[in-house]
Ligand SMILES: Nc1ncnc2c1ncn2[C@@H]1O[C@H](COP(=O)(O)OP(=O)(O)O)[C@@H](O)[C@H]1O
């Protein structure tokens with residue numbers, strides 16, 4: 001019975017797989033071009049412009065890409081857009097540096113010291129389950145709508161992915177390599193610098209990529225609710241004047257900034273993890 | 282020339298190893314029970330035994346990676362502690378360090394001036410001089426083993442402990458590696474303890490062979506064959522047969 005089944009499966013499977021293989025290789029060939037990632041967004045943009053020009057989408061609902069571009073241009077000339085973008089960018093980086101820095105340091109400490117881990121990990125894991133955006137009302141009460149509020153929220157949101165992944169990275173370093181290092185007389189500091197830290201780095205990068213996503217999301221929400229500058233504030237102001245083109249512009253800018261941050265991280269990964277075949281360009 | 286090929290000078294840098302009443306148990310199971318062993322300076326000792334018989338445990342105790350529950354290990358006459366180098370079952374190279382940096386790990390915490398040049402020279406010796414700037418991920422299994430050997434040799438060890446380092450290699454690469462280990466031993470004059478499950482490898486390389494069973498040494502055999510005529514000789518085959526017979530035992534199937 002069992003033998004019969006496996007024999008049937010064994011005969012049919014390769015025959016079925018053949019047409020797929022041709023299709024798959026074609027998809028792979030298109031995907032192999034370095035700019036293939038821009039194909040789908042580009043097509044979407046064209047379709048959107050065509051639909052707007054044909055009058056299928058009202059400008060009040062969704063302005064055409066050309067109108068959005070025009071809004072972007074005039075805001076750039078007036079200096080408003082660069083100002084808001086600069087403010088948002090600085091907020092994002094400051095929050096990332098503070099939250100990510102603390103998360104990284106605590107991850108390192110708890111990954112290498114059982115004492116530190118026992119003292120703090122349970123509390124941190126509990127706090128992790130509170131969505132940080134739920135704290136917004138409290139944060140506004142504490143800090144008003146000043147810069148501290150945004151910094152606090154972004155740092156808090158960024159902290160957990162960096163902390164959890166750094167900790168995991170350190171704990172999953174190959175114990176055989178650590179033993180080898182010890183056997184060759186490495187001091188604790190050398191062991192940490194030459195074996196533990198490089199071994200944890202791929203995981204730290206995973207945490208950083210997650211953190212970047214959280215960072216933009218937190219910033220959008222915080223700037224929309226409690227700010228007087230920044231891209232999110234610009235979008236909220238535009239809503240009051242029914243400027244859909246500026247709102248869409250703000251959304252697109254967030255998308256581009258997110259993509260940029262991701263690109264920088266990837267480049268960093270390729271540089272720092274060049275030894276790992278999985279990250280080679 | 283052929284005299285030099287036989288064995289290192291008695292006054293070489295090798296370190297004698299003495300183990301007295303060595304015991305080690307994990308949980309309730311005794312792995313070593315009062316094992317006594319003396320390895321004279323410069324000897325090439327092979328340790329064979331079934332899987333799980335405690336060979337690695339013994340080697341880790343000799344190398345100071347583990348502490349015995351009973352008995353003690355003495356390196357040299359006065360108990361030198363940092364002289365042993367271990368070549369593990371796996372190459373254990375740092376994937377994020379280049380080949381030459383991996384070899385330089387063997388120079389220890391203070392590589393000193395000229396350390397890098399020595400590392401390069403040892404890499405040349407094992408035939409990987411041209412790969413020094415590459416990542417270990419690009420090397421074959423046999424090449425990784427050679428880097429691990431270079432790392433163990435670069436500090437001019439007085440005692441080299443090898444825990445089945447060639448176990449995972451294909452037959453030809455194995456023979457090449459055996460040649461490299463033998464040449465390094467002849468040139469370096471260190472004491473070598475090789476754990477292996479391959480009796481023919483033991484007979485090819487060692488001066489002396491011990492079998493570990495039930496936590497003690499059950500066979501201690503001196504292998505005084507001329508080194509050059511070992512591989513494939515009738516005498517070597519007879520010795521191999523004898524060890525295998527002992528391992529399989531008369532009553533076991
Ligand atoms: N760290 C350890 N903890 C628990 N059991 C161990 C440990 N190391 C070895 N053992 C046990 O001791 C026995 C001998 O192991 P080992 O010395 O590795 O054997 P060999 O190298 O001869 O194959 C095995 O049964 C193994 O399971």
Ligand SMILES: [Mg+2]
Nearest residue numbers: 336337444445
């Ligand atoms: Mg073993």
